Amino acid sequence: MIALVGATIIGKVSFRYRGxxxxxxxIAFGEIMRVALLYFNQFTGGLAGKTIPYTGEDYLNLQFFTNKPFYYLSLACLVGIVLFxxxxxxxxMGYYLRAIKDDEDAAISVGIRTDRVKLxxxxxSAMFTxxxxxxxxxxxxYAQPDSICSNDFAVKIGATAIVGGVGTVLGPVAGAFLLxxxxxxxxxxxxxxGGANIIYGIALVLIIILEPKGVLHMLEKMTQRIGKMLKQRSSQK
Structure with a gap:
């Protein structure tokens, strides 16, 4: 509920702008949240953050002897979100969003309430996140402001979508695996x-230059070209 309320407030302000x-x-709202968490250190623990004490294996409280259950939980979340x-x-709503992505002014002209759809x-997105x-x-x-609200963390999340392909279902998944x-x-x-930051920078620059629509679109074009080549060879025989 907190995420829903926060997304509503941020969305109503942010959607006045584009691009x-x-x-x-x-990004500015994220930085405001990070500074607020640092300021109210009596509740958040400030820069040190808050730790979750281990009280023994408890499935309801997501405490396990090993990290293996988290891998299965992550896989279940991934499959569920991809299917959704x-x-x-x-x-x-999906068709409306694609219309807005292609040309927001045209979407408005045909009667789509773009602000409501984007909100x-x-x-x-905020609820899933x-x-x-x-x-x-x-x-x-543990939860620490710089580890969960930093601009670096937000850029890494966005980079996976940009590298894989924005506006696609499997694009962010492909981008995450590749990165x-x-x-x-x-x-x-x-x-x-240093290696991680360099890789993010190089990957983003290459994708923006070579294929702005992402790796997934690049693979689709490659498979189409290979298919055409195979058809041409089979027809020549």
Whole structure:
């Protein structure tokens, strides 16, 4: 509920702007939240944050002897969100969002209430993010402002969608898998912290230059080209 209320407030303010101004506005709200968590340190623990004491294995409180159950929970969340996104993309709201993405002014001209549609999508996104964030905090066993509200963390989440393909169901999933593999390779070669940041930067620059629609769209074009080549060869025979 807190995430829903927060998304409603932020959305009503942010949706007055478009493009990079919308992104800057949402990043600013994230920074405001981080500073607020640091300021009210009597409740949040300030820079040190709050730890979740381990009281023994308790499935209801998401406390386990090993991290293995969290992997299964993460997989279940991933499958559930992907299935929901798939059906949502084929609903009336999904068609409206695609129309807004292609040309918001044209969508308004045909009677789509773009602010309301974007706000509903923003609220759904916030609810899913909050739910997954709870699992993430229990996995870390602590909550600290710089680890959950930093701009760096927000950029990494956005980078997975940009690299994979914005506006697609499987794009963010593909982007996450690709970036994780590249980050692990970069960490082994260049160091854990510096390597990860370099990989994010290089991946974003390459995608924006080579294929702004993302890796998923690039793979689709490659498969189409391979299919055409195979058909041409079979017809020549």
């Amino acid at each position: 990079p101004f919308f992104s800057i506005t949402t 996104s798939y059906h949502f993309s084929r609903s009336k 509903r999508a923003f609220q759904l 909050a739910a997954v964030g709870v699992f993430y905090v229990f996995y870390l066993t 994780i593999i590249l980050i692990e390779l970069g960490a082994n070669i260049m160091g854990a912290i």
